[in-house]
Amino acid sequence: MLPVASAAVAQSIPSKFNLPPPVTPIGAQIYDLHNLMLIICLVIFVAVFGVMFWAVFRHRKSRGAVAANFHENTSVEIAWTIIPVFILLGMAWPATKTVLDMKNTADPDITIKATGYQWKWGYDYLQGEGQGIRFVSNLSTPRDQIEGDAPKGEHYLLEVDNPLVVPVGKRIRVLTTANDVIHSWWVPAFGVKQDAIPGFIRDAWFRADTEGVYRGNCAELCGRDHGFMPVEVHVVSQQAYTEWVARQLAAGAAAPATGGATAQGATPMPAAPAAEEGAAQPAPANAAPAGN
Numbered sequence: 001m002l003p004v005a006s007a008a009v010a011q012s013i014p015s016k017f018n019l020p021p022p023v024t025p026i027g028a029q030i031y032d033l034h035n036l037m038l039i040i041c042l043v044i045f046v047a048v049f050g051v052m053f054w055a056v057f058r059h060r061k062s063r064g065a066v067a068a069n070f071h072e073n074t075s076v077e078i079a080w081t082i083i084p085v086f087i088l089l090g091m092a093w094p095a096t097k098t099v100l101d102m103k104n105t106a107d108p109d110i111t112i113k114a115t116g117y118q119w120k121w122g123y124d125y126l127q128g129e130g131q132g133i134r135f136v137s138n139l140s141t142p143r144d145q146i147e148g149d150a151p152k153g154e155h156y157l158l159e160v161d162n163p164l165v166v167p168v169g170k171r172i173r174v175l176t177t178a179n180d181v182i183h184s185w186w187v188p189a190f191g192v193k194q195d196a197i198p199g200f201i202r203d204a205w206f207r208a209d210t211e212g213v214y215r216g217n218c219a220e221l222c223g224r225d226h227g228f229m230p231v232e233v234h235v236v237s238q239q240a241y242t243e244w245v246a247r248q249l250a251a252g253a254a255a256p257a258t259g260g261a262t263a264q265g266a267t268p269m270p271a272a273p274a275a276e277e278g279a280a281q282p283a284p285a286n287a288a289p290a291g292n
């Protein structure tokens, strides 16, 4: 009952001081776990310090209190062992359930590989609707904002030229890897943070149940521009997704052949197909901001 109530609160009050409102089942579980643990810690804190301060006050010297002087009390020792064991089990049980859910990447509707580069993300739609789409996602915050010559936009350093696009309500499996150093693909509202490690494939999944734009960062310090390789995910309706896929595949077919090498090779990934609106250049950080 408590987790349900806290999820409702999470949806209604976006806060600077809390996790962002979750939009995936895993995100909601993590949010509830966070609140549950916080409440358990608070109750223990109040109980322990309440008893302590009461004892100090009640048995103060001015009231003539005389210190008890005894060794060992078996029943107290058993109690302070057994009670914490049950508290820890009560915390571990739901936490383990969530971890198992996070790791269950079976039966995806769409599988996308996210490759970390210094300093951008490459996306390959490997399986499911959109298979064959691949592009690079670069920071699109204008240079003059970064250098302080212009006021910072609403999504400063959290905006890209080619966002990841996925349909709402579908299981998306994200395979993460990297081409140079360790990065980490992180979207807080999804409850997904997965290291992207060169030479290894890791995976995570999400099912976004609310359409919208969700933003995250590289979450593994990866060099000079670590703070300049955001993740931007557009969760759109099934129909909008199908249209986007058709446009991407048409643009990809029209573009010059990009060589058969996979992202494993030394060459960087081919330039992105045209972005959603208009013929986007596939790179410079000083490209025009999209929709600010």
Ligand SMILES: [Cu+2]
Binding pocket: 116, 117, 119, 182, 183, 184, 218, 219, 220, 221, 222, 226, 229
């Ligand atoms: Cu990185």
